[in-house]
Amino acid sequence: MSKSAARKISIYLKIDENSINEYFNPHDPARLDKRQLGHDFQEYLNTAVAPARRNTIIDYKVFCSESGGMRFMVDPLMRTIRRHYKIQKLLKENEFKKFKRKNYVLLLISILIVMFCQGVLPNLFGQDHRIHSMFSNAIDVFSWVVLWKPIERLIFYWNPFLKEILLFDKMQNAKVNIIESEEELLNHHMEFYDAA
Numbered sequence: 788m789s790k791s792a793a794r795k796i797s798i799y800l801k802i803d804e805n806s807i808n809e810y811f812n813p814h815d816p817a818r819l820d821k822r823q824l825g826h827d828f829q830e831y832l833n834t835a836v837a838p839a840r841r842n843t844i845i846d847y848k849v850f851c852s853e854s855g856g857m858r859f860m861v862d863p864l865m866r867t868i869r870r871h872y873k874i875q876k877l878l879k880e881n882e883f884k885k886f887k888r889k890n891y892v893l894l895l896i897s898i899l900i901v902m903f904c905q906g907v908l909p910n911l912f913g914q915d916h917r918i919h920s921m922f923s924n925a926i927d928v929f930s931w932v933v934l935w936k937p938i939e940r941l942i943f944y945w946n947p948f949l950k951e952i953l954l955f956d957k958m959q960n961a962k963v964n965i966i967e968s969e970e971e972l973l974n975h976h977m978e979f980y981d982a983a
Contacts, residue, residue: 796835798961809828820866851966869959894938
């Protein structure tokens, strides 16, 4: 996919008498603005923002025809979407905190093991003893092996957490554009294809 195509992602939603119930979980008895999103709708949203990058702008374009009289449903639907992504963001932030805590503890334990191996064990054999050299090399290799995993995880594995947190934040705070006529909807589509 080209870089220009991922600079802006518009999520198109249509609100009418037939489509509004498809956005929500049909088994949730709560009032409309407190309901959970439906599974298929969540899949649609996740698929729509899959190519998003760090600097991608995300917005919602809600088609609500004047003849349908369903404009009053835009606010409850958007509150539900924003609440869903706020919860997803909080869960991911908590997961990231646990990830960091777990790996810092693992790194601390690894450092303590290395300090014990490098400080205490070599003193068991005298410096003049032939086995000291072999044992010292084995301890050096073991120390690198023990330290490798926590250092690798702390350096390379944190970026996916931050990317998802940023994406959830963008989905939660994305701008909403209400489109009320077929002509305006067509203009938005043509604007997208002209930019591509």
